[in-house]
Amino acid sequence: MGRLDGKVVLITGTAGGQGAAAARLFAQEGASVYGCDLDAERSEAVAHEIRAAGGEMQSTAPVDLADPVAAAEWVDGVAKLAGGIDVLYNNASAPRVGPFTEMSWDDWRFTLHNELDLIFTVTKAAWPHLIARGGGVVINTASVSAHRGATFIEQSGHGAAKGGVLAMTRHLAASGAQHGIRANSISPGLIVTPQIEPFLDEPGHPVHEMLHSHPLGRLGVPKDVATVALFLASDDAAYLNAVDIIVDGGQSLIS
Numbered sequence: 482m483g484r485l486d487g488k489v490v491l492i493t494g495t496a497g498g499q500g501a502a503a504a505r506l507f508a509q510e511g512a513s514v515y516g517c518d519l520d521a522e523r524s525e526a527v528a529h530e531i532r533a534a535g536g537e538m539q540s541t542a543p544v545d546l547a548d549p550v551a552a553a554e555w556v557d558g559v560a561k562l563a564g565g566i567d568v569l570y571n572n573a574s575a576p577r578v579g580p581f582t583e584m585s586w587d588d589w590r591f592t593l594h595n596e597l598d599l600i601f602t603v604t605k606a607a608w609p610h611l612i613a614r615g616g617g618v619v620i621n622t623a624s625v626s627a628h629r630g631a632t633f634i635e636q637s638g639h640g641a642a643k644g645g646v647l648a649m650t651r652h653l654a655a656s657g658a659q660h661g662i663r664a665n666s667i668s669p670g671l672i673v674t675p676q677i678e679p680f681l682d683e684p685g686h687p688v689h690e691m692l693h694s695h696p697l698g699r700l701g702v703p704k705d706v707a708t709v710a711l712f713l714a715s716d717d718a719a720y721l722n723a724v725d726i727i728v729d730g731g732q733s734l735i736s
């Protein structure tokens with residue numbers, strides 16, 4: 482028995498590090514996974530790999546989730562095909578980071594649009610399907626950047642957008658409870674994904690300080706987040722609502 486047997490799960494950003502890891506794990510646990518991404522080639526490669534391993538996954542790409550029409554088309558299309566939606570995992574996002582002194586209005590707007598607006602577009606589209614199903618689960622991806630100022634790389638727009646994700650999640654939990662919808666978030670710390678890997682080869686990059694000061698002696702990997710998402714998606718978390726789980730090995734609290 483898988484922990485997600487028979488569940489229809491939507492995961493956004495399945496071409497990326499954490500989205501792909503969640504798609505693999507959720508499919509292993511019996512879910513029918515529906516992914517999407519801007520990156521068609523990588524997203525389809527992940528779906529192909531999962532199907533080859535005996536799992537169920539379909540990918541739609543390119544889809545720009547920051548566009549409400551495109552987001553609704555994807556969500557409604559999946560709901561029609563699969564007969565409903567049980568879990569929505571809002572994982573995709575794209576920030577612009579860097580010193581506040583160099584952050585332009587365009588960078589700020591880009592980050593809020595591609596990290597916060599797309600939580601609205603996708604969740605708004607999925608909401609009636611979750612209600613029609615008699616309940617379900619929403620998992621949003623925030624960040625430790627929503628909880629503290631970052632010295633690693635300045636990221637005020639990213640932190641503000643993810644702070645919005647935290648607040649939005651609590652309000653979704655409040656709205657959803659009467660419909661049997663639970664909404665929770667995950668705040669990852671630094672997770673080694675394909676975007677971060679090159680920094681590890683760069684001498685003097687601040688990522689090395691993050692590694693050396695880490696209480697557990699290692700940085701996070703996508704599966705560290707995927708296992709927490711699996712827990713939140715499953716009935717094991719049936720009484721968890723409106724919480725944020727920080728997945729950073731304790732780094733933001735004790736180092």
Ligand SMILES: NC(=O)c1ccc[n+]([C@@H]2O[C@H](COP(=O)([O-])OP(=O)(O)OC[C@H]3O[C@@H](n4cnc5c(N)ncnc54)[C@H](O)[C@@H]3O)[C@@H](O)[C@H]2O)c1
Pocket residue numbers: 493494495496497498499500517518519520544545546547572573574575595599622623624625668669670671672673674675676677
């Ligand atoms: N990696 C980290 O250190 C870290 C830390 C804290 C939070 N997070 C969060 O975790 C989540 C997953 O990040 P990741 O590390 O796997 O990053 P990633 O860049 O590997 O994956 C993100 C995916 O989202 C897709 N995407 C971005 N904007 C999109 C849009 N408008 N429409 C459709 N797809 C879009 C990208 O194409 C990409 O494949 C993100 O929400 C990110 O903010 C990551």
